Amino acid sequence: MKNSQDPDFGATGQFELTGVYFVDKKTDATFATTLGMESIKSLILLGAGHAHVQVLTQLAKNRRADLDVTLITPWAYQTYSGMTPGYVAGHYAQSDCQINIEPLLREAGVRWISARCSGLDANTSSIMLDYGPSAASTPNSQDTAAHSPQHISPLVSRPAMLTYNLLSIDTGSVMERRVLDARMPGASEHGLPIRPIEQFVNRWTQAIQQAKAKAANHPGHVFQVCVVGAGATGIELAFGMRQGLLQHGVAARITLISATPVVAANFPTSVQKKVLAHLRRKQIEVVFAQCTQVHSDHLDLDNGNSLASDLTVLANGAHAPTWLAHSGLALDEHGHVLTNKHLQSTSHPNVFAAGDVATRVDMAHARNGVFAVRAGPNLGLNLLASASDQPLNAHTPRAQSLNIISCGTDHAIANWGRFSAEGSWVWRWKDRIDRDYMASFHRTD
Ligand SMILES: Cc1cc2nc3c(=O)[nH]c(=O)nc-3n(C[C@H](O)[C@H](O)[C@H](O)COP(=O)(O)OP(=O)(O)OC[C@H]3O[C@@H](n4cnc5c(N)ncnc54)[C@H](O)[C@@H]3O)c2cc1C
Known part of the structure; x- marks a missing residue:
């Protein structure tokens, strides 16, 4: 795109x-x-x-x-x-x-x-x-x-x-075009990279219009979205896109492409299991393969298969x-x-x-x-x-941090060290943290 x-x-x-x-x-x-x-x-x-x-x-x-x-x-x-x-x-x-x-x-x-x-x-x-x-x-x-x-x-x-x-x-x-194309030919022409994020956000609006137009011109067509990259960002976007398209009345099928043998590879196994189970509940298919080329209406995988795709979202390769x-x-x-x-x-x-x-x-x-x-x-x-040529402070990041993976806006999975939890309350918790963070930058004249 x-x-x-x-x-x-x-x-x-x-x-x-x-x-x-x-x-x-x-x-x-x-x-x-x-x-x-x-x-x-x-x-x-x-x-x-x-x-x-x-x-x-x-x-x-x-x-x-x-x-x-x-x-x-x-x-x-x-x-x-x-x-x-x-x-x-x-x-x-x-x-x-x-x-x-x-x-x-x-x-x-x-x-x-x-x-x-x-x-x-x-x-x-x-x-x-x-x-x-x-x-x-x-x-x-x-x-x-x-x-x-x-x-x-x-x-x-x-x-x-x-x-x-x-x-x-x-x-x-x-996600520079030249670098993306070297890894996945056709990526910059036919894919929707998630960076720069400002550009991605604007183009998502266009993607919804495109999906609605396709639905109007081809009744019965199920809009195929492939999200390439099954890290936390790709997972969150797959859930979010499913919900966003449904909200606009678009029948969509979301597929998550994972180059690693597990989704959310940077997270503990308990989180990976929860993510996979929720992807299944929301009928988001996971394909374990590497995307090798992006075309206007499909993408190629390293296992020799091709997948139909009206919209290929690139959540990998930053x-x-x-x-x-x-x-x-x-x-x-x-x-x-x-x-x-x-x-x-x-x-x-x-x-x-x-x-x-x-x-x-x-x-x-x-x-x-x-x-x-x-x-x-x-x-x-x-x-x-x-x-002012003063001594510098060492920055010591905390050993653990709270990570929350949103699964649409009715469910989320939290992770702290080896511990994990999930539910709609986790989503509400994340929503509150995020809104408070944004409010800290709000200034009134
Ligand atoms: C959709 C999405 C969801 C994510 N969700 C999470 C999450 O829930 N939790 C989490 O921890 N991480 C998340 N991440 C990862 C997170 O966004 C990044 O790790 C984070 O943005 C890195 O922050 P940063 O300060 O390094 O740079 P950024 O936040 O990317 O900011 C870079 C800034 O530099 C500007 N810029 C870029 N190039 C130039 C240039 N050449 N000259 C001048 N300015 C330039 C940009 O416009 C921007 O203002 C997500 C990423 C994406 C894409």
Whole structure:
């Protein structure tokens, strides 16, 4: 399901220019001068990921005249992935799942550049920018208009390159077209990747329209959805899509494709069993095979079989951004930024990274939203400490974390260490946690 309007976050140089936006009465002139002044350090935050929205709240609590902070991210909001399957299921509105970053920027006195980083040279402390369609310029859904930057005015010039004293990277995992196609030919043309999540959310709305049109034109047709990838995200989306399509009166058949011999492979066996049993209850078929090619109306599997598919959702194959490859930063074997216990690059002390884009050298860790969120406060403190040459704090993530897999919006499975539980009460619990989390970013003028 390729949409020619969609920005390709995997390639460079394909964007229309959009803009640089100032908040908190900063002007173009101050921007130009402060970045060059000796006494004022420039901090660039790359990406409004789960960790950086926490950093913004830290910066608001510790506003510093000697620190000039710029956030570079393409969208005027951060999509909270934990609630996205609930949006797909029709339970939440799009705005319920979006953190409006403008009030956070204003509170922290941080400038926003609506662009993406397309290149980084850590040896010269410079980043390259690529401007393109963003929430600010393309409110292509009814809900994003709620987050248009009314209090932010555009700058005339748009720098192609910026230098920094301090850099923090929280740009998440990506699914670049070139990489997807190399693994599964046809994936970018015929598949619906779940990243960038903002694009996925918008295209889900189109997918529902497509499903309804097919049902109207072909009475009796059962809309076939294949979700490739049976990790927690693929599972949650399979349940959510079933519910969402039913709600729109579309007869659908959902198939989950698992390349691993078990679903939810990162979870204990008790969780895997519960997930499988609930998939059966909801008549979601699980096929244990690897998807090798995606076509417009079917996909091929490595066992020689093909599956009919009106909509192929790609919930696998997330990877590190390829623009990091030539950055000069120390990277792990998969291209993630290597950091120490201070969330600081092991090769460049003026670069920090957290969330999916980073790998800690001193410990094994999950790559998920919970881990990214928890790193945020310490990342913020360490950026402030580093700006004033103070000692850094070690970030020690909790050994256990509560994980909840939603199975539509009437059932969920919780996991803590070896323990698991399920039921509609677990779903209500998750709903409350997620709504409270979102409420913590709500600001009234
Ligand atoms: C549908 C879905 C459901 C999920 N559910 C859960 C869940 O329930 N629990 C859980 O723990 N995890 C969940 N995850 C995983 C979770 O979303 C990620 O682990 C988490 O988002 C990682 O956070 P992050 O801060 O690293 O990056 P992200 O949250 O991905 O944020 C990255 C930010 O960087 C911006 N960006 C990207 N590229 C650039 C660039 N080149 N330049 C500038 N900015 C850029 C993006 O626009 C975004 O603002 C889910 C994922 C998906 C897709």
